[in-house]
Amino acid sequence: MEKIAVDMDGVLADVYEQLFAMDEKDFGKRKTWDDVAGKSENETFPRIRDYLYKEGFFRTMKVINGSQPVIEKLNRAYDLYIVSGATEFPLSLSEKQTWLNEHFPFITWQQMVFCGSKQIIQADIMIDDHFKNLNFFKGRTSILFTQPHNAYEDNGRHRRVNNWQEIAEILL
């Protein structure tokens, strides 16, 4: 069975929705996709570091549309792991695990990986929204999940998808 490593933030958990809401609360106006596309999250949201360190940030994220049924099917067809950068934000460790248990209850603790760098991860397929993770990946297929920060970037090495339906078409 092939191994698949699935990122959380920006792939399963809707980071931008959370950032948009907190940024709007601080600055009075909700940013649009066009405001943020092609810029890093740090450029886009001046107070992002405060948000990421805030209790509840990772616990209360919305689930990205369409991810649950596809993950459930992938989980039967592949040796699936959720691999999430978490150690940079110590609060996020338990919040992320609780979040996964709530929204993806069929994912067992054996399938969860909370790390810093993903350069130590070995799998056949990786789904991620960050080039910094995909560029080091040595498996057969690396899939870039579109998020505003990567919207206008392409190094030709990864297969871009815009939603979970496209992932289902490629992998199922």
Add this chain to the structure above:
Amino acid sequence: MEKIAVDMDGVLADVYEQLFAMDEKDFGKRKTWDDVAGKSENETFPRIRDYLYKEGFFRTMKVINGSQPVIEKLNRAYDLYIVSGATEFPLSLSEKQTWLNEHFPFITWQQMVFCGSKQIIQADIMIDDHFKNLNFFKGRTSILFTQPHNAYEDNGRHRRVNNWQEIAEILL
């Protein structure tokens, strides 16, 4: 630079010392190495599940003798990661990170991995006290760190070490 994956429990953190102390408190007599060698931790300590779920268990472990100076040197010579099974015990996630920050302050968040199964880990060298982790490892060198539970077992596939001085001799 070669990648090295170092386990925490039973390699950096002295699990048996913690279990001996808690078991003695419950049953009035401190077990010896001979009482526990060759048996799994579950066989040895009747209340181990309670201990592992107890707040503070992972936070207050003693550091295994000799590990700090050798890890500090390995950290300069290798691309070093601490890879620890943690997701089975949700409290352990933040306790383990805090413990690492206290006792190995030169280890950055980028180098920490908290997981369930280690089958997704890819490195050149792995140091661990459990066959269940080492047997799946595909790197060049797997090192079995002696602990009572593995003391009389040998499948001929891993290099056994009894202390950190022996690791230094092999790897530095």
